[in-house]
Amino acid sequence: MISNNFQSLDSILTTSTSPVINFLTSVSVNTNEGTSVRNVVCSVIDPAGNILGQFNMSDSGSPPDTNSNDGRYVVTVNISNITCLLVGNYRLEYIAENNSGLFSNLITSDLRVINSDNQPPVITGTNLPDSIVRPLTDSTLLTISINVSDPNGICDLKNVTFITTRPNGIELPPIPMFYEGNGQFSFSNYVRNSSDPSSYGYFKYRFTARDNSNLLSPPAFDSIKFVQPN
Numbered sequence: 191m192i193s194n195n196f197q198s199l200d201s202i203l204t205t206s207t208s209p210v211i212n213f214l215t216s217v218s219v220n221t222n223e224g225t226s227v228r229n230v231v232c233s234v235i236d237p238a239g240n241i242l243g244q245f246n247m248s249d250s251g252s253p254p255d256t257n258s259n260d261g262r263y264v265v266t267v268n269i270s271n272i273t274c275l276l277v278g279n280y281r282l283e284y285i286a287e288n289n290s291g292l293f294s295n296l297i298t299s300d301l302r303v304i305n306s307d308n309q310p311p312v313i314t315g316t317n318l319p320d321s322i323v324r325p326l327t328d329s330t331l332l333t334i335s336i337n338v339s340d341p342n343g344i345c346d347l348k349n350v351t352f353i354t355t356r357p358n359g360i361e362l363p364p365i366p367m368f369y370e371g372n373g374q375f376s377f378s379n380y381v382r383n384s385s386d387p388s389s390y391g392y393f394k395y396r397f398t399a400r401d402n403s404n405l406l407s408p409p410a411f412d413s414i415k416f417v418q419p420n
Contacts, residue, residue, distance in 0.1 A: 191220045191222045191294055191295055191392075192217050192219050192220075192295060192297055193217070193218050193297070194217065194218040195216070195217045195284050195299055196215060196216045196217070196297065196298050197213055197214070197215040197282065197301065198213045198214040198215065199213040200205045200210050200300075200302060201301070201302040201303075201304060202301060202302070202303045202304065203306040203376055204275065204304075204305065204306065205275075205303050205305060205306055205307045206274070206275040206301075206305055206307070206308075206341070206342035206343055206346070207249040207304060207307070209270070209272040210268070210269070210270045210272075211234070211242070211267065211268070211270075211272070211280075211301075211303060212266070212268045212269075213266075213267055213301070214254055214264065214266050215232055215247075215264070215265060215267060215282065216247070216262055216263060216264040216265075216328070217230065217232075217247065217262075217263055217284045218261055218262055218263075219249070219261050219262075219286050220261065221262055221288065224288045224290060225288045225289040225290045226288060226289050227263075227286055227287075227288055227289075228287045228288055228289045228291075229246055229247075229286070229287055230246070230247040230249075230263040230286040231244050231245065231247065231284070231285055231286075232244070232265055232267065232283070232284050233245075233282070233283040233284075233285075234267060234269060234278060234280060234281075234282060234301075235281040235282075235283065236276050236280055237277075237278040237279060237402075238276060242272070242280075243267070243269050245265045245267050246265065247263035247264060247267065247284075247342070248263060248264060249262060249263045249318070250262065250268060254266050257373055258301055261282040261310075262285075262416065268281075273343075274342075274343035274344070274347075275303070275304070275305060275342060275343065275344035275346070276345055276346070276402065277301055277303050277305050277308070277346070277403055278302070278402055279300050279303075280300070280301040280302070281298055281299075281300060282298060282299045282300070283296060283297070283298050284296070284298075284299075285297075293392055304403075305342060305403060306403070308342060308403045309340070309341035310340075310348075310401060310405035310406060310407050310408075311338055311339065311340040311346070311347055311400070312338070312339050312340070312341075312397055312399075312407055312408070313336055313337070313397055313407050313408070313409075314338065314339055314373075314396075315336065315337040315397075316334075316335075316397065316410055316412040317334065317335045317336065317337075318334045318335075318395065318414055319332070319412070319414055320417075321415040321416070321417055322381060322414060322417065323416075323418075324382065324389065324390070324415060324416055324417065324418065324419060325381070325382070325383055325419060326419045327383065328382075329380040329382045330380065331378060331380055331381075331383060332378065332379055332380070332381045332387060332414075333376055333377070333378040334352075334376065334377055334395070334414075335367075335370070335374055335375060335376035335377075336350070336352075336367070336375055336376075336388075336397050336410065337373050338350055338373055338374075338399045338401075338407070339373055340401060344353050344373060346401045346402050347369075347400070347402075348400045348401055348402045348404070349366060349393070349399070349400050350366070350375040350397070350398070350400075351364040351365060351397070351400075352364065352365055352367065352377070352396060352397045352398075353365075353395070353396045353400060354393055354394070354395055355393070355394040355395075356388050356393060357388050357389075357390065357391030357393065357416075358388040363367065367397075375399075378386050381416075383419070390414065390416050390417065390418050391416065392414070392415050392416075393413060393414050393415075394411065394412075394413045395411065395412050395414070396409050396410075396411055397409060397410045397411075397412075398410075
């Protein structure tokens with residue numbers, strides 16, 4: 191059985207240019223009248239559910255452990271091979287196994303990772319048609335897209351949305367855009383014929399991108415003129 195997990199830090203301050211997650215952690219292990227301990231492992235899991243590392247904990251008396259065979263297993267977690275830093279709550283999982291192949295209870299705790307030099311995302315371009323004719327019958331597929339960059343890496347983007355203002359001034363709720371790769375986000379919808387006068391004229395679009403620290407990009411604006419069919 192394991193209990194009394196400890197970690198030297200509850201929050202990690204790092205940067206996306208040189209991301210490092212480093213802290214000391216320990217846990218108490220009781221054999222509970224079973225066979226001796228084979229291993230004790232601490233796993234570090236990022237906010238997206240990816241296992242960044244699994245670290246074998248030791249009770250050998252060698253640093254960072256200070257007292258051998260006291261049932262307190264210790265390890266220094268050091269993760270530096272991070273290609274794109276995700277900020278937010280990381281999960282730590284602790285589990286032990288004995289030499290009979292039996293596993294202990296699982297203990298979890300949270301570790302907050304913060305980018306101390308976070309920069310907001312930037313919308314670098316929009317790709318919308320100048321105008322589109324509403325068809326008399328059937329429908330026409332309309333795709334709009336924008337290009338977004340983030341100084342902290344594309345993985346730091348939380349969402350990209352746009353708000354549409356109809357020609358009559360009515361503002362519609364935000365609509366999410368979907369990542370297509372290479373910094374491009376897009377949204378597609380079918381354009382159909384309409385008898386509503388507000389379906390014709392200039393539709394205005396306001397695009398924003400949000401990162402995982404909830405910083406917003408400066409908005410980008412564009413428009414499409416919806417034209418009546420001949």
